[in-house]
Amino acid sequence: MKFIQRTFFTLLLVQGLFASVAFAQSSLNGMRETFDNNKNRWFVGKGKDYDNRIEDGQYHMFCKRTKGSYYPNQRIYIDPRKDFTISMKLTQVSGDKTYGAGMLYGSNNDNNRNFFIVSPSGSYRIARIKRGKFANIVDWSKHSAIKAGFGTPNLLAIEKRGGSVRYKINGTVVKTIPAEELQFFGNKQGFIVYNTKEVKVDDFFITHKPYRINLIANPIQGYKKENLGTNINSSYNDIAPLISSDGQTLYFVRKDHPNNIKRKKDDIWYAEKQGDDSWKMAKNIGKPLNNTSYNGVIAVSPDGNTLLVTGVYKADGSYKENGISISHRTNDGWEVPKKVSVKNFYNRNGYYAFNLSSDRRKLILAIERDDSRGDLDLYVSFLKADGTWTEPKNMGNDLNTFGRDSGPFLAADDKTLYFSSSGQPGYGSSDIYVTKRLDDTWTRWSKPKNLGKEVNSSGGENGFTITAKGDYAYLVSWENKKNGYGLFRIKLHQAAKPEPVVMVYGKVLNRETGRPLSARIRYSDLNSGKLLGIARSNPRTGSYKIILPYSKAYDFLATRQGFYSVGNHLDLKASSSFKAIKRNLYLAPIQVGAKIRLNNLFFDTGKSTLKTTSYGELNRLIRSLKRYPKMTIEIAGHTDSQGNPAKNMTLSKARANAVLGYLSSKGIPTNRLKAKGYGQNKPIAKNTTALGRARNRRVEFTILSK
Template sequence: MGVFYSSTVTGRYHTFSSTYTRRNMNTIADAFIGVRKTLVKEFEGPGSRYPLMSPNGQQIYYVRSDTVTYDDAWVADALTDSTWTQGRPLGKPINNATNNNVMSVSQDGNEIMLWGQYNADGTYRTMGFSTSRRTATGWSVPTDINTDHAVNKASTREECVSADRSVALLGREIEGSTFGSKDIYASFRKPDGSYGPLINLGANINTVGSENAPFLAADGRTLYWYSDHETFGSSDIFVSKRLDDTWTNWTPRINLGPTINTAAWDAYFCIHPSGRYAYMNTSDGYRDGICRLDLPNDEATRKLLPDPVVIVKGRVFHAKTKQPLGVEIRYDDLTTNKNFGTAVSEPKEGRYSVVLTGGRSYGFYAQREGFFPVSDNIELKDLKQYQVIERDLYLEPIEVGSTIRLNNLFFDTDKSDLRPESRAELDRLIAMMSTTTSIRIVIEGHTDDRGTDPHNNKLSTDRASSVRSYLVKSGISADRLDAKGYGKTKPIERGVSDAARQRNRRVEFRITAM
């Protein structure tokens, strides 16, 4: 068979010198060279384990065994990309007199999926899954998540959910359908919020051994888990990338190699959306703690890291009172109008975050009853690296005098014909006017300061008229609609920068009667 790999692995208290002869072990030899492992002091405590990074990188959840019998769920908040607040217990109603564990976190960080189902007073009721939302006063009493499959009877973290909540990944042993003692399965979310039958991820993920604790990175494509098959120690961390939307077609699994994995037990790997650092448990000298891994930025390592994502985050406000708002935020493909998920801003400070992958143009909008949806857009067709973009959103109430900018209207340069990507924005305006039939509006077009006055006046008028024509063709009475062009006479931002000019080029509508 021959020697596959020879290495000396140095732990905190001891050194392993090992020669590995695994015939089928798949590694990338130069990946993770120089990786640094550090015990995270902020997470230290009895039985500190199961680290779980939120998709937006703002929280880490984990478990501590501070009582003789039960585990409690803990959390720490990001201070910077690499430093954390001191960990703290989630408290009631999340922690109770049983084992408590956060299985997954929504992309906005405002919803957590938990092991166990709860009574109305927060006490434990039965095995299963539940979800809790962040409120103005803390976490809500968890509510049940229904599934079409048996729950995992272990209270360890053996499940995760994609950032958009559409797919759950679960470690299960099912007689007659597993490759080995435990496999990883997918379960798709149904329209009613429950999760459907289990689908085995296939032979590129699962083996004759035991596959455990899946962690799906923020890109929704890169999967990490630990396994006891073809390993350097008793269990190792592996990675694979999803190839299509069936969730059964994956790249061959790759062992992260001997700089990540040791001759001991390695498990519960999670990674920051930037791909710059990760967290895990290992029994190689860190039994009561969670390790931070500072990851190198080289070509070999990048093959094993998630694809780049963009975190769009900010706060949502009432445009007139400036009070924070808890609202739903949807994000769609601008070309196809396909929805890629929903986030919810928390009501106390109005904070939200959305995780976006590359390869498309997105429109996202915040909506709440009594307000017109505020929209924005972002172009990510050629995304090359991780980014964080801050966008605060201001919702205008639907009342006389409100002026609302239509951010997701698109025209070609110096043209007035609406591009197809504009339809979703206009359809929201049509929905408002169809629901409240007494509303009358004036549609106002504006340009930047370049070009002659006659040209700008005509272009702004033509664009406003194009919007009016679209609404009339869609069934809105013409006598409820006026259209005016102001050229460059009403800028909302002074200056000659590209950003200032872009803000001044706009179409908006003003409510004149209700």
């Protein structure tokens, strides 16, 4: 089955599996096909170009095309890195004497396949088509080992042993190549017939040592996939699920629905969770995200205010070209998506999949490029300061196989990656695997582990996404012949869970009026000042969410023109379980008389020397002073009531002067700065509690002139 290029990639996996699952599990131990029956579901039937049947213990194939080929096949897993043998008995019955028939192996599609064929005239050919380009390994050559003519069987075999691959005809080696020259493009093994010819095949054997599935620990927990119900799953194709970080909104793609912008095309739909953990009726997300082309949602930011979608849009919201676009929530809904610019982006494949990290700074791509190992490989691209993305970087052979590696989902911990693969031993034509990033090269990963039978079926799985909490996974999975594929969720096995994270949520508010504000959110490493992630607040409600992995201390704040950002910090160096922490973010209008606390200043107890973790806060103040060159401020130090009042006064003055000194050292004229210590004389909270005393220990500045 073929799909046009703009079809969302997951659709290929859902609709293209049915003819290719027969041997997926049994082939882990090899196979012996004698065609005594059709239990393995080889394609049989008559059509304009073919006539296939199983009869008298043989598979009969008649290619009716006067020019061209026909190749029935099955998905049968073979690891090309290990020793194997593929053999078959081929009898050419009648028809055209040119070209011939033979073995199809290590193939994926029309543009990526291998074949080993013999002709009735006594010649053989070994060739491959890679990305649509034909190349001979051996051009048509006569050989005495071939039994020429019709009605006489020939035995074809391919043997890989160690560092070499031998091609045999009737037991005679006709060609040997180094193992590194063997190229597999996929798991399709079968037969190929050319030019108005009838052939029959028997004894199709694949032998190798049994393959072992690399499973997660304790994969059998009694978990069962839960069908998401009729409010989500319909009688149409519902695919490509994407769960929001908080688990409250599910986005997915629905094909050919009457309420789509255009029938026979894909639209983005969504559903919201109700209080009883059930789902409201799914709704079409509408224009401008949906148009008359194939639409799909790739990623949703943790705050739910940004979507990454497939395709590039024109200004009026209509389809322009293949690619990726980004859309932000506005007061009136969603804006027309804008193109995401990735350096030297190209894709040799008609299908693709993408995923955006929680911090919105890494893009994982499943595409085919010149350095791809297989059909689709996994790549990573990084956000640059100018808003564009770096050239995709192959994520390496720890992940990528000769098969299709797709459906990436990077968990909120920024380390745990889930993806589907057809190039590793599994239960179906594509299984879900989990791996952990080992360093910052993004090319070293732990050995991928299969999530086991409770997740993976004999059909095929894809579209695996999880919540930030890591409690449930959502995916596309095969249910049964009656219902086909649908959207499900399943409890995530402990061995497959990502590292715990903290979800920080709240609202961005005007400090003076308390009204919600639309703003950008930034969070950084408190120690180094390095920007770690970005987000946005909801333009109507001011709500925001960010995901912070453990192991760091963070500085986070909202930014908006005309306002000063009141900073926050959170120390998450000590790992713990998943937490949700509420923190409202405040923006103070830049106006005369405004008094703003510098929350992220740090001193040792009783000391006035600034810690380096304070520099991020002070550098923001410097940027504001440079943005408003006429602004003058008073820097005020305050203490709690503990200790000697005179010493507290001295300490508060020293801390205010330390801030002034830092600002001056960075080029701010001292005539714009005034430092003053107030000791314990101006408390803003009671000194009778630890929390009150902490609020009273502060350094703040007041805008004297603007």
